[in-house]
Amino acid sequence: GAVVSQHPSRVICKSGTSVKIECRSLDFQATTMFWYRQFPKQSLMLMATSNEGSKATYEQGVEKDKFLINHASLTLSTLTVTSAHPEDSSFYICSATSYSNQPQHFGDGTRLSIL
């Protein structure tokens, strides 16, 4: 149980393109989803927390106009990297939790490469 599906697993695109990443909880309702970014040999850095039906809460230093998050249902959250540039290349990981006192369940991550 508690499966989180993240799609796509890998994206390669040109600079200036907008890229959408989906995160789905397959067998549970995710009241909260989280988006992380991981640079090589570094830890996961939380970008934003997304609660269903409300605006995402962004961490300090994360541009909300650059990284658009939508959590329209209890099973789906999307992260859109707008007008992506090479410095946005990274590994993006989502996680989801069903209740406030339950561990997060992670997706497989999306490797984004901007040329």
Added chain:
Amino acid sequence: AQSVSQHNHHVILSEAASLELGCNYSYGGTVNLFWYVQYPGQHLQLLLKYFSGDPLVKGIKGFEAEFIKSKFSFNLRKPSVQWSDTAEYFCAAGGGGGNKLTFGTGTQLKVEL
């Protein structure tokens, strides 16, 4: 500010050796602690968690961790590692299961036959 430190970045062990991975945290208020594992090519998976109660927590696959409040530590242990334990291990701290987590930098464990 919250922080999690993992002291060992790379660990190489032979099969059947004992394992201890260090984790220290800095967190204001009540803290929940987690160890996640990421096997090659797979997503992060929960190994074990500590919310309250017995500070010695047992997780899956023979792993355990001990919460020592006075040392702000939550070290991961396994008495006898297997080749299949080769993975990256992340310690994380949060203020509640559904709240945001702060991760350590991870420890890459390689178990040799």
